[in-house]
Amino acid sequence: xxxxxxxxxxxxxxxxxxxxxxxxxxxxxxxxxxxxxxxxxxxxxxxxxxxxxxxxxxxxxxxxxxxxxxxxxxxxxxxxxxxxxxxxxxxxxxxxxxxxxxxxxxxxxxxxxxxxxxxxxxxxxxxxxxxxxxxxxxxxxxxxxxxxxxxxxxxxxxxxxxxxxxxxxxxxxxxxxxxxxxxxxxxxxxxxxxxxxxxxxxxxxxxxxxxxxxxxxxxxxxxxxx
Amino acid sequence: xxxxxxxxxxxxxxxxxxxxxxxxxxxxxxxxxxxxxxxxxxxxxxxxxxxxxxxxxxxxxxxxxxxxxxxxxxxxxxxxxxxxxxxxxxxxxxxxxxxxxxxxxxxxxxxxxxxxxxxxxxxxxxxxxxxxxxxxxxxxxxxxxxxxxxxxxxxxxxxxxxxxxxxxxxxxxxxxxxxxxxxxxxxxxxxxxxxxxxxxxxxxxxxxxxxxxxxxxxxxxxxxxx
DNA sequence: TGCAAATGTGAAGACTTTGTTACCAAACAC
DNA sequence: GTGTTTGGTAACAAAGTCTTCACATTTGCA
Numbered sequence: 244x245x246x247x248x249x250x251x252x253x254x255x256x257x258x259x260x261x262x263x264x265x266x267x268x269x270x271x272x273x274x275x276x277x278x279x280x281x282x283x284x285x286x287x288x289x290x291x292x293x294x295x296x297x298x299x300x301x302x303x304x305x306x307x308x309x310x311x312x313x314x315x316x317x318x319x320x321x322x323x324x325x326x327x328x329x330x331x332x333x334x335x336x337x338x339x340x341x342x343x344x345x346x347x348x349x350x351x352x353x354x355x356x357x358x359x360x361x362x363x364x365x366x367x368x369x370x371x372x373x374x375x376x377x378x379x380x381x382x383x384x385x386x387x388x389x390x391x392x393x394x395x396x397x398x399x400x401x402x403x404x405x406x407x408x409x410x411x412x413x414x415x416x417x418x419x420x421x422x423x424x425x426x427x428x429x430x431x432x433x434x435x436x437x438x439x440x441x442x443x444x445x446x447x448x449x450x451x452x453x454x455x456x457x458x459x460x461x462x463x464x465x466x467x468x469x
Numbered sequence: 470x471x472x473x474x475x476x477x478x479x480x481x482x483x484x485x486x487x488x489x490x491x492x493x494x495x496x497x498x499x500x501x502x503x504x505x506x507x508x509x510x511x512x513x514x515x516x517x518x519x520x521x522x523x524x525x526x527x528x529x530x531x532x533x534x535x536x537x538x539x540x541x542x543x544x545x546x547x548x549x550x551x552x553x554x555x556x557x558x559x560x561x562x563x564x565x566x567x568x569x570x571x572x573x574x575x576x577x578x579x580x581x582x583x584x585x586x587x588x589x590x591x592x593x594x595x596x597x598x599x600x601x602x603x604x605x606x607x608x609x610x611x612x613x614x615x616x617x618x619x620x621x622x623x624x625x626x627x628x629x630x631x632x633x634x635x636x637x638x639x640x641x642x643x644x645x646x647x648x649x650x651x652x653x654x655x656x657x658x659x660x661x662x663x664x665x666x667x668x669x670x671x672x673x674x675x676x677x678x679x680x681x682x683x684x685x686x687x688x689x690x691x692x693x694x695x
Numbered sequence: 696t697g698c699a700a701a702t703g704t705g706a707a708g709a710c711t712t713t714g715t716t717a718c719c720a721a722a723c724a725c
Numbered sequence: 726g727t728g729t730t731t732g733g734t735a736a737c738a739a740a741g742t743c744t745t746c747a748c749a750t751t752t753g754c755a
Contacts, residue, residue, distance in 0.1 A: 320576075342578055361576070371579075372570035383572075397731060412590040414611035435733055437713065457611050458741060459624035459712065465610075623742060661744050663702065684752060685701070 246272040247362060248291055252282040252309065253298040253324070262296060265351040266358065279304030283312055292319060294362060296354075299325040310341060316422065320361045324349075375408045376466035378450055389450055399424070400443050403436075407454065407464035416461040436462075472498040473588060474517055478508040478535065479524040479550070488522060491577040492584065505530030509538055512545075520588060522580075524550045536565045546587045550575075599634045602692035604676055606634055615676055625650070626669050629662075633680060633690035642687040662688075 276282035299306035444451030502508035525532035670677030
């Protein structure tokens, strides 16, 4: 197993070094970034970053901004480092999808413990099951069953259905679907969604009706009322 | 709007606290129960419990049993927490009317996201829903209902109604409507509004009267006083 | 009342969006 | 390497929507 990559973003080099030393000792690979813009560059260029540690207080682009940008395209766990732990900050971070929140000064041991806890639960993640009417979607087994009988879906089809089921009853524009199911750097034709929707519908059989077309807008997944 | 109540049932107090903390931050009211019997007592004594989170593995009365008892009388959404999801478990839960499974260990963020997704679709709350008399306009679902029955609107019709409802009681000139509902670069005939208003009125049935003509000026959307 | 202007109405066709199929390139397994 | 699967693209067909136009009707006003 390769070492997991952790991106540490802080404008103070002293702080970066501190964090890096302890994480390296715990056998993680640490990548440093000295400001927000640099962090985003590195994040989107590097594959498989397992976790991001972000300082809130940074000149130019602060931690919240970096967090928001990353969250636009990725669900990577994010830990925020902040000077004061006001409740305000916590709430803001929580809205942005921050996973953990550590206030300075902190003991490096605690930092490492938190990081390990997060990686444990995000990596061991997965036996989750989503249910939508007769459709059962098992994310860990990467398998879908309709009324008990399993059906074969390709990777993209599965991802698409997963996104639909997670957003039942919500009208989804093609743009939104592209941003969430496809990689952030995909700039192809949005019509490719149509093709996948078509295949999904046919594979879902009767249940293909669950995917409704909203003309001029996009698609909506909805389980009909009984 | 009152905070929604969520019942968390788990024999481990540490787990209850974890879940409670995150849900409380997301502005839910959390009620704890340390075993199945207590959970049932609380559930049937307390009004308006919006969702139940159930641990499967509990001494004495397990999660399935609690689920079955609740389902006997209520359709409240139920989320099960399982150690691992064997196929057996899935099927059992599926028959019992479980809405979702989350397996331990889980990221609290994911738990909250799932809870919100379920509540959104069962309660239609937290979405931007506009209400005007008997007309309910759900912007996120892109759907309109009149006295509970959904009606089909085209894209432009929906946008137009949305604009009307957002500006209840305000006399709107055609020019203003064009500028807000149509793209700014639209230079067609303003009479096209009339056609859409006509279609909207007919689709709204009795409620078409809500759209009043202001002669020489434009239109006004108004819900009549009772 | 009669007239001009504004609005209501219905239908046609131009236009946009979506469904569908076929095909190619890349990834993958063997 | 070959053969298979998958994802993306293009092209055409089908469906749905928007706009326009003509004409009917209503309104305000002299």
